[in-house]
Amino acid sequence: MTTGQSYDLVVVGAGIIGLATAYAARQRGLRVAVVERHAQCIGASVRNFGFVTVTGQRRGEHWQRARRTRDVWQHVAAQxxxxxxxxxxxMLAQRPEAAHLLExxxxxxxxxxxxxxSAADAARELPWLQAGQAVLHSPHELRVESRDAIPRLARWLELDFGVDFFWSTPVLGIDLPQVHTSQGVLSAGHCVVCPGHDLNTLYPDATAQAGIRLCTLQxxxxxxxxxxxxxxxxxxxLSMARYEGYADLPEAAPLKALLQAQQAEHLRWGVHLIAVQSADGSMVVGDSHVxxxxxxxxxxxxxDDLILGELHRVLRLPGAQVTExxxxxxxxAQEPVFKTLVAPGVAVGIVxxxxxxxxSFAFAEELLDLALGI
Ligand SMILES: Cc1cc2nc3c(=O)[nH]c(=O)nc-3n(C[C@H](O)[C@H](O)[C@H](O)COP(=O)(O)OP(=O)(O)OC[C@H]3O[C@@H](n4cnc5c(N)ncnc54)[C@H](O)[C@@H]3O)c2cc1C
Known part of the structure; x- marks a missing residue:
C-alpha cells in the first residue's frame, strides 16, 4: 500500500457484502479498493451453504432483494x-399441517x-426423498460452492474489473477522506463498511444500538x-417454521405448535434442515442456531446428531458418513438488514x-446509494 492512494470508494471487508458492493461500484465507474483484515475471506461468506434462496425469504422488500440478487448471481457466476x-x-412437507402451509x-x-x-412426480424428480405429505418445488434458487466461489469472485473483481485489494490489512478508523489501516492511510471519497459479525472494531455503538447479536451455526x-x-x-x-416467508403466514400456526410438541429439542437449538450438494457428490448439511x-x-x-437425524428423516442415505x-x-437482529450512515459518505451495512x-447484490446497491447520498 502506498499512503495516500486515492479511490472514489473504499470498501471494508471482503465477504460477500463487501465484494458485491465493490461490484456495484465498478458498474457505476467508480475507482474502488477493498480492504480486508485477513489474508483471505474466512468468515460467514465461505462457511455457508452457498444457497441463494428466494422462496422462504421474508415477504416484501427482502424477498425482492433475494430475487434481484439471484439474477445478479446468475450473471456474475457465468462471467x-x-x-x-x-x-x-x-421442500418436503412431512406433516399435513406443513402441506396445508405450502398450499x-x-x-x-x-x-x-x-x-x-404429485407423489409420482416427486418420486421421479427426487427418488432419495422420504415419503411425505407433499413436496413444493421452487425453481428460483441456485447454489455455488462458497469456499471456491468467494475467492474466485475476488480475483475476477481484481483482474477483470480493476478493483484493488489490500489483504491482511485491518481498517482501524475512518475520517474521510482518510481511511486509516494497519498498512497506512488510503484516501477515499466514500466508504462502505461491511464488517459481517465483527461488531467491535468500527462503529460498535451503532451496532449495539441496533440490538445486533451473534448467531453461531453448526x-x-x-x-x-x-x-x-x-x-x-x-x-x-422445521425450515418452514424458521423461514419467514412461510413462518409469518397465519397458516403456519398449527405447524409451529406441532413442532413445539414433537421436535422441541430441535427448536431449542434452532435446528432445521438444508441439504445441498457439491460437485464430488458430498452434501453440505445443516444447521443449528445459538x-x-x-x-x-x-x-x-x-x-450434530439432531441435524443428522433430520437429514435421514428427509433423505434416504444409507451408509452416509460425516467428512467435515x-x-x-x-x-x-429482528430486522433482516442493518444499514446506517455513520458520517457523511460513510455507510455501514450488515445482513x-x-x-x-x-x-448481497441487491443490498450492496442500497449501501452504495446510502454512501453516495443518492
Ligand atoms: C454457517 C452459515 C451458513 C449460512 N448459510 C447461508 C445460506 O445458505 N444462504 C444465505 O443467503 N446466507 C447464509 N448465511 C449467511 C451469510 O453467509 C452471511 O449473511 C454473509 O456471508 C455475510 O457476509 P458479510 O460480507 O457481511 O460477512 P463476512 O463474510 O463475515 O465478511 C466480513 C469481512 O469483513 C472483514 N472485516 C471486518 N472488520 C474489518 C476491519 N475493521 N478491517 C478489515 N476487514 C474487516 C472480516 O475479516 C470479514 O472477512 C450463512 C451463514 C453462516 C455462518
Missing part, C-alpha cells in the same frame, strides 16, 4: 467462471413459479454411501437475517 452446482429447491404459500405472490408435486459435510444426485436444495418442516453476545466457541455432538464439521457466525448470500 467470473463460478460453477452453479444446482438450481431450485424441493397457502402457493396462493401468495411469493408462490409464483413454484408448484406442488454445519456438516456428509458423503452418501451410494451415488446420489440432488437436483436442487432440500428442506423440510444466539449470544459472542460466538459460541464449542460445537456440540448432540446438536465446522461452525460459522453471523450478526443477527442480520442470516441470508447474506441470497440478498
Amino acid at each position: 467470473a467462471g463460478i460453477a452453479v452446482i444446482h438450481q431450485g429447491l424441493h 397457502a404459500y402457493l396462493k401468495t405472490e411469493m408462490g409464483e413459479g413454484c408448484r406442488l408435486l 454445519m456438516l459435510r456428509v458423503m452418501p454411501g451410494q451415488a446420489v444426485k440432488l437436483p436442487g436444495a432440500v428442506m423440510s418442516d 444466539y449470544g453476545d459472542a460466538e459460541a466457541p464449542f460445537g456440540r455432538s448432540d446438536v 464439521r465446522w461452525t460459522g457466525s453471523y450478526a443477527s 442480520t437475517g442470516g441470508t447474506g448470500a441470497s440478498t
